[in-house]
Amino acid sequence: MLEVKNLRKEYGALTAVKGISFSLRPGDIFGFIGSNGAGKTTTIRMISTLLEPTSGTAVLNGADVVANPMDVRRMIGYMPDFFGLYDDVKVWEYLDFFAAIYRVPSGQRHDIITNVLELTDLTVKKDAFVQSLSRGMQQRLCLARCLVHDPALLLLDEPASGLDPRARADLKELIAELGRMGKIVIVSSHILPELADFCNCVGIIERGELLAFGTVDDVVRGIQPTRELEIRVLFDAPNAARSVSSMAGVHEVRSTADDTVRVEFSGTLEVQADIIDKLVRDGYRVVGLREQQADLEDVFLRLTTGAVN
Amino acid sequence: MIEVTRFKRKFLNVSSNNTVNVAVMMLFAVVYLAVLALVFSANGYLQPEVLINLQLVLVCFIIPSIFHGAIAGERERRSWDLLLVAPISKAQIVVGKFVAAVATLFVAIGACALPVSIAAATYAARNPEIARFNPVGVVLAQQTVVFAFGVVLAAVTILFSARVRRGLTALGIVLGLETLFLVVLPIFVAAVGSGGSDRVLMDFTFFLHPFYTLDKMQPKMQSFYDQSQTFSPWMWGAPQILIYLGLAAVFLQWAITTLNYAENDVKFIPNKKKADA
Helix, strand or coil, X not given: CEEEEEEEEEECCEEEEEEEEEEECCCCEEEEECCCCCCHHHHHHHHCCCCCCCEEEEEECCEECCCCHHHHHHXXXXXXXXXXXXXXXXXXXXXXXXXXXXXXXXXHHHHHHHHHHHHCCCHHHCCCEHHHCCHHHHHHHHHHHHHCCCCCEEEEECCCCCCCHHHXXXXXXXXXXXXXXCCEEEEEECCXXXXXXXXXXXXXXXXXXXXXXXXXXXXXXXXXXXXXXXXXXXXXHHHHHHHHHCCCCEEEEEEECCCEEEEEECCCHHHHHHHHHHHHHCCCCEEEEEEECCCHHHHHHHHCCCCCC | CHHHHHHHHHHCCCCCCCHHHHHHHHHHHHHHHHHHHHHHHHCCCCCHHHHHHHHHHHHHHHHHHHHCCCCHHHHHCCCHHHHHCCCCCHHHHHHHHHHHHHHHHHHHHHHHHHHHHHHHHHHHHXXXXXXXXXXXXXXXXXXXXXHHHHHHHHHHXXXXXXXXXXXXXXXXXXXXXXXXXXXXXXXXXXXXXXXXXXXXXXXXXXXXXHHHHHHHCCCCHHHHHCCCCCCCCHHHHHHHXXXXXXXXXXXXXXXXXXXXXXXXXXXXXXXXXXXXX
């Protein structure tokens, strides 16, 4: 369990993070969204004990990042937005070095590294030199490094940046698997459609303030209280629009030249079913139906202004 | 540990197609064998202090050359953060780097001990009047001074590696300081103090000078013929060794303090005014 309360970081007159709060449970994959300079990395660095918060707390499984940094470090795997790999070492040696740093008993290291390499699909590269790996493989090696000590929390800062589509798809699947393994995963990114695919909750940050936090659906619903239905009828769209305009829950109805009726309404799926039922009962031939739903990108663009500290 | 692996692979790997490594290693081997051959062929005519001084010159260059990137290099390759999020303190990282430096120094001085000891033994055999001063013991004491000076040099190198962003900057600073304190300052002080007006300053400057110390540890000619005189190389060497080791501890602590202060606000070579602003 990770609990972040009023976390704040000031650099002199500049406040990089303005008292953000959220909590995550095991298995949560949290998409941390924000423009460059919004405060994502600063927040992640505070949770990872690299930066001391000016005020506020971040507690991971009972260990506070300020009071018990060593305990927190044993429970986190941090993958920054750069690789930080050593030249002249092989994949196996690299992981063995970090396993030793994390005090993994030498008798267990072989099995753990084998498992981690298998999980990250790097087994065939275990004797390859680190600098000979492709960018996608180096990214996976960084993730493997984060996993050698079986952390409860993974902090992944822009893990997909610079990866090709195939490598991104692999990484997404890997992160989803880590969530299924019961780890808390915090993924900072500004590639929004990808986050929506595998994150079960998201937070949007701008100028150090957390503007929204919750499940993807909750966040989307938060900015879009009404729903929009696009109904295609066979003919006479203007009259079809008029027939549903007075229904309960319907806010606005428009018809377009291509025999499409756009209905903005609030309520549950029952209201949606009633609208379609009314059109059918009034003799209009419904040939298509599509719900217009805002996505994470719409939410992000609507909530943020693009300003940075 | 990883540094040892990287060092071995970078400099001691002859199995790969690394021709530069092979060439450098061959050169070292040839030079080492040549020195050994020179010592044997000199048959007691080669004074061991020549080799000791040469060894000190090598230490002055080798230690900064190898360890200038100890911490700055981690920053340059951006692996520093990965060490900081591990459950080890900055002090442990600094001490780990320092231990690696001292181990390297120990191996280098150990390798030099063979020709130096042979030179001392053969020189004593040819000059029986100095045999009573235990010349092998003298060179071992001098070796200890070289080692202690190497230790303080390693600490200084790590300190500047901690205080700057780039390894080459640290190397430049350390070599510059060496030039200042080992060459420029002694010449300046000697010139100023040669009139006898400022003898204290000159004595103090030379007291910590490793080359001067090595010279002072050598039994002098008048001692050879005056049987009443006692001589011990440790009379000059021991204080310097203690001071060098003390300075090394101070510089290491300074490096740790620098890192503890600087990292949190991502500032290197901290500027108090800016940090407080």
